[in-house]
Amino acid sequence: xxxxxxxxxxxxxxxxxxxxxxxxxxxxxxxxxxxxxxxxxxxxxxxxxxxxxxxxxxxxxxxxxxxxxxxxxxxxxxxxxxxxxxxxxxxxxxxxxxxxxxxxxxxxxxxxxxxxxxxxxxxxxxx
Amino acid sequence: xxxxxxxxxxxxxxxxxxxxxxxxxxxxxxxxxxxxxxxxxxxxxxxxxxxxxxxxxxxxxxxxxxxxxxxxxxxxxxxxxxxxxxxxxxxxxxxxxxxxxxxxxxxxxxxxxxxxxxxxxxxxxxxxxxxxxxxxxxxxxxxxxxxxxxxxxxxxxxxxxxxxxxxxxxxxxxxxxxxxxxxxxxxxxxxxxxxxxxxxxxxxxxxxxxxxxxxxxxxxxxxxxxxxxxxxxxxxxxxxxxxxxxxxxxxxxxx
Amino acid sequence: xxxxxxxxxxxxxxxxxxxxxxxxxxxxxxxxxxxxxxxxxxxxxxxxxxxxxxxxxxxxxxxxxxxxxxxxxxxxxxxxxxxxxxxxxxxxxxxxxxxxxxxxxxxxxxxxxxxxxxxxxxxxxxxxxxxxxxxxxxxxxxxxxxxxxxxxxxxxxxxxxxxxxxxxxxxxxxxxxxxxxxxxxxxxxxxxxxxxxxxxxxxxxxxxxxxxxxxxxxxxxxxxxxxxxxxxxxxxxxxxxxxxxxxxxxxxxxxxxxxxxxxxxxxxxxxxxxxxxxxxxxxxxxxxxxxxxxxxxxxxxxxxxxxxxxxxxxxxxxxxxxxxxxxxxxxxxxxxxxxxxxxxxxxxxxxxxxxxxxxxxxxxxxxxxxxxxxxxxxxxxxxxxxxxxxxxxxxxxxxxxxxxxxxxxxxxxxxxxxxxxxxxxxxxxxxxxxxxxxxxxxxxxxxxxxxxxxxxxxxxxxxxxxxxxxxxxxxxxxxxxxxxxxxxxxxxxxxxxxxxxxxxxxxxxxxxxxxxxxxxxxxxxxxxxxxxxxxxxxxxxxxxxxxxxxxxxxxxxxxxxxxxxxxxxxxxxxxxxxxx
Numbered sequence: 015x016x017x018x019x020x021x022x023x024x025x026x027x028x029x030x031x032x033x034x035x036x037x038x039x040x041x042x043x044x045x046x047x048x049x050x051x052x053x054x055x056x057x058x059x060x061x062x063x064x065x066x067x068x069x070x071x072x073x074x075x076x077x078x079x080x081x082x083x084x085x086x087x088x089x090x091x092x093x094x095x096x097x098x099x100x101x102x103x104x105x106x107x108x109x110x111x112x113x114x115x116x117x118x119x120x121x122x123x124x125x126x127x128x129x130x131x132x133x134x135x136x137x138x139x140x141x
Numbered sequence: 142x143x144x145x146x147x148x149x150x151x152x153x154x155x156x157x158x159x160x161x162x163x164x165x166x167x168x169x170x171x172x173x174x175x176x177x178x179x180x181x182x183x184x185x186x187x188x189x190x191x192x193x194x195x196x197x198x199x200x201x202x203x204x205x206x207x208x209x210x211x212x213x214x215x216x217x218x219x220x221x222x223x224x225x226x227x228x229x230x231x232x233x234x235x236x237x238x239x240x241x242x243x244x245x246x247x248x249x250x251x252x253x254x255x256x257x258x259x260x261x262x263x264x265x266x267x268x269x270x271x272x273x274x275x276x277x278x279x280x281x282x283x284x285x286x287x288x289x290x291x292x293x294x295x296x297x298x299x300x301x302x303x304x305x306x307x308x309x310x311x312x313x314x315x316x317x318x319x320x321x322x323x324x325x326x327x328x329x330x331x332x333x334x335x336x337x338x339x340x341x342x343x344x345x346x347x348x349x350x351x352x353x354x355x356x357x358x359x360x361x362x363x364x365x366x367x368x369x370x371x372x373x374x375x376x377x378x379x380x381x382x383x384x385x386x387x388x389x390x391x392x393x394x395x396x
Numbered sequence: 397x398x399x400x401x402x403x404x405x406x407x408x409x410x411x412x413x414x415x416x417x418x419x420x421x422x423x424x425x426x427x428x429x430x431x432x433x434x435x436x437x438x439x440x441x442x443x444x445x446x447x448x449x450x451x452x453x454x455x456x457x458x459x460x461x462x463x464x465x466x467x468x469x470x471x472x473x474x475x476x477x478x479x480x481x482x483x484x485x486x487x488x489x490x491x492x493x494x495x496x497x498x499x500x501x502x503x504x505x506x507x508x509x510x511x512x513x514x515x516x517x518x519x520x521x522x523x524x525x526x527x528x529x530x531x532x533x534x535x536x537x538x539x540x541x542x543x544x545x546x547x548x549x550x551x552x553x554x555x556x557x558x559x560x561x562x563x564x565x566x567x568x569x570x571x572x573x574x575x576x577x578x579x580x581x582x583x584x585x586x587x588x589x590x591x592x593x594x595x596x597x598x599x600x601x602x603x604x605x606x607x608x609x610x611x612x613x614x615x616x617x618x619x620x621x622x623x624x625x626x627x628x629x630x631x632x633x634x635x636x637x638x639x640x641x642x643x644x645x646x647x648x649x650x651x652x653x654x655x656x657x658x659x660x661x662x663x664x665x666x667x668x669x670x671x672x673x674x675x676x677x678x679x680x681x682x683x684x685x686x687x688x689x690x691x692x693x694x695x696x697x698x699x700x701x702x703x704x705x706x707x708x709x710x711x712x713x714x715x716x717x718x719x720x721x722x723x724x725x726x727x728x729x730x731x732x733x734x735x736x737x738x739x740x741x742x743x744x745x746x747x748x749x750x751x752x753x754x755x756x757x758x759x760x761x762x763x764x765x766x767x768x769x770x771x772x773x774x775x776x777x778x779x780x781x782x783x784x785x786x787x788x789x790x791x792x793x794x795x796x797x798x799x800x801x802x803x804x805x806x807x808x809x810x811x812x813x814x815x816x817x818x819x820x821x822x823x824x825x826x827x828x829x830x831x832x833x834x835x836x837x838x839x840x841x842x843x844x845x846x847x848x849x850x851x852x853x854x855x856x857x858x859x860x861x862x863x864x865x866x867x868x869x870x871x872x873x874x875x876x877x878x879x880x881x882x883x884x885x886x887x888x889x890x891x892x893x894x895x896x897x898x899x900x901x902x903x904x905x906x907x908x909x910x911x912x913x914x915x916x917x918x919x920x921x922x923x924x925x926x927x928x929x930x931x932x933x934x935x936x937x938x939x940x941x942x943x944x945x946x947x948x949x950x951x952x953x954x955x956x957x958x959x960x961x962x963x964x965x966x967x968x969x970x971x972x973x974x975x976x
């Protein structure tokens with residue numbers, strides 16, 4: 015007896031809010047990768063010497079570059095927050111019969127992030 | 142029947158398909174006007190249709206209390222047990238009822254689930270031990286804490302809502318899927334079991350945990366709070382740790 | 397005609413059927429075993445059982461005490477040789493389940509925990525939170541899957557047993573997917589098809605509990621034993637009939653009437669104590685509790701509700717922590733289907749049909765009077781439960797008698813190697829013709845299946861409910877005879893062959909009519925009150941005339957009722973005393 019197989023359209027992810035959220039989360043990887051490329055370019059420019067590095071820094075002040083950085087930062091923050099919030103799913107710490115509540119795993123992530131960011135920020139900005 | 146003083150009704154738009162009609166499969170939607178009762182679930186409405194209006198509507202059901210797992214359907218595009226979807230949560234809007242997504246449809250709301258059974262079998266869902274204890278020596282001891290490790294994963298009623306919610310199942314039909322992996326974890330975490338190594342070949346394969354991209358919808362729709370997404374991510378962590386151990390300690394004992 | 401041959405065929409994939417399948421695969425690996433089920437096995441109604449499974453385990457308990465509780469619980473109608481064998485084999489079976497992975501709830505030291513249950517003098521009910529049946533069924537199914545040689549006919553509906561030369565040698569089964577009848581042949585057949593709660597309008601039972609196997613055996617000439625004994629579970633949700641487990645009372649739940657009064661003390665189950673006392677009050681046997689409700693109702697002391705009157709099951713004093721640990725499913729069910737949270741409000745409950753003590757007549761080994769045909773579980777009547785079953789005995793019964801029937805069937809199949817294939821195929825072909833002409837291709841007819849089914853439900857509730865009279869039963873007998881005539885006039889909307897579930901409901905209704913008829917006639921003939929069969933016109937127990945099992949045989953007209961003696965070994969008939 016033949017059965018009916020329903021096709022899955024390429025727009026499947028538009029059907030539910032949770033699917034859209036998932037796709038956006040995955041999409042953040044594009045910006046993370048793009049930023050990584052930019053970073054490698056910067057290293058290369060540094061290697062090429064003072065003039066090349068400074069002209070690179072100038073190009074970062076263009077409106078397009080600034081917009082890219084803002085968008086990339088937004089996606090990076092989104093990526094980080096979703097990652098932290100999902101950590102308790104993968105990491106289960108048991109105390110006898112109970113398990114550590116998710117907040118007890120998520121909050122230290124954020125705290126560490128803030129602390130490390132403050133330290134790096136201090137080094138970067140004081141120079 | 143009690144509660145019949147109201148004359149309110151509502152519409153069900155139900156997916157119909159019969160493999161006997163023609164050469165081309167011709168699915169369609171059929172609309173039924175059913176009474177609205179505030180304590181009815183979609184299953185009650187479907188049974189009303191079958192009993193009073195159209196006996197040719199085929200669907201699976203049994204316990205009507207959310208434990209047998211028979212009555213999973215797409216209710217307004219969301220995988221749900223039809224015995225747990227209350228009409229009052231949709232009234233007065235019409236309700237669209239379709240067979241569970243990501244499975245071939247056999248007839249009306251009935252889908253082919255043998256692929257699921259095969260996946261379940263493939264992960265060896267039974268206690269595996271090197272040596273069995275004789276019955277005369279009594280039970281294996283298991284503390285409440287040891288039981289808690291796998292308890293949630295043992296609650297799966299095989300309703301397959303998670304397979305319908307998972308886009309990977311839809312895109313890659315060979316994906317082992319949430320329920321099968323959660324069941325593998327149920328046994329892996331059971332202190333009486335020693336069979337994890339044997340399950341890894343299937344569980345940690347490409348069609349196993351590594352095809353999961355952590356959409357997380359499986360856990361969102363699970364009516365028994367099994368959290369298959371958690372089971373899969375934990376398996377990913379454990380498998381990765383295994384890999385590192387193998388690389389850094391190749392002479393170590395395999396669990 | 398597609399035919400298949402096996403050594404042992406199991407019809408029904410619930411607890412008993414799966415236990416039998418595992419036993420055959422493990423102890424008789426040379427035999428070709430097949431399981432037919434009209435649903436996928438994990439949908440079987442064993443899955444809905446909640447409270448627990450009894451077996452002696454505590455140091456201060458004994459097999460004799462379990463046996464005595466069961467004998468007295470059965471109002472002395474249980475066969476005592478069966479009961480003695482049962483209590484002896486029970487603990488081993490439960491340990492076996494644990495070895496197969498069943499997640500029994502534990503004491504802090506890791507040993508299996510037990511809880512108090514109705515009618516039991518000592519705690520001996522093993523439990524897996526309050527989803528014992530679910531965990532047992534899934535453990536059994538998954539363990540059965542270990543044995544790759546077992547053949548599974550999932551979603552095949554047996555419409556007729558094939559008997560040739562006086563021996564049962566197979567079944568004609570409709571493959572739901574195609575509508576084709578298959579001849580599934582075997583040297584021995586085990587019926588594990590469950591009970592018939594769907595005969596009644598309010599039941600804990602799911603859709604599939606339509607007494608098919610009882611009807612199949614009955615039509616093949618096997619008598620149905622003690623059918624008149626139908627158990628009403630005292631605490632079902634009003635309207636839906638959804639089960640609220642006895643464990644809720646085992647953990648300390650109280651039953652109160654509209655005045656907040658624990659009324660059970662007025663019915664010989666007191667004196668009340670603040671906490672559950674075994675074999676007293678809320679932990680009395682189910683028949684007495686259901687009867688107490690009816691009497692309170694007659695006095696106007698119950699609480700009116702939209703689905704009939706109720707009493708309140710109060711769990712508030714247990715506290716949220718205990719409820720979430722020991723009764724989480726009860727909390728979920730009450731919230732979803734009664735709209736109340738038992739942590740804050742009492743649960744409205746009333747007696748609903750739950751279990752059939754009666755069924756296919758078998759001996760202590762699970763064999764019926766037809767050679768080659770065996771039965772186990774709720775569809776069978778061994779008789780373990782007599783006139784009233786104690787809660788938590790039936791889940792254990794599935795294991796003990798599923799295994800016994802498997803061993804008997806295996807031995808029979810080894811002793812009877814031949815199968816009359818040609819004749820059996822021909823019988824199956826005739827069955828295919830019958831299905832086609834009487835249902836699929838039938839011309840004319842005006843009655844809807846649901847109409848007849850609802851009528852049957854009403855007749856059973858009115859005529860053969862908790863309290864019965866000659867008049868109510870006589871009315872029921874006549875009304876069912878009329879329904880059987882009307883059944884010949886049914887018409888199906890669905891004339892297709894692929895997944896025609898309407899055809900299945902018609903065949904199920906046919907079995908229900910047969911079982912209902914046998915039940916009402918058996919009840920009418922038993923002019924005494926015993927256990928769950930209560931006659932207001934014959935209120936006393938009559939051991940002289942009725943310390944016997946009733947046997948209902950199918951005829952062309954009304955069922956023929958006969959009797960056979962109850963086996964008494966060590967416990968001569970006595971008074972059932974609870975409370976004191």
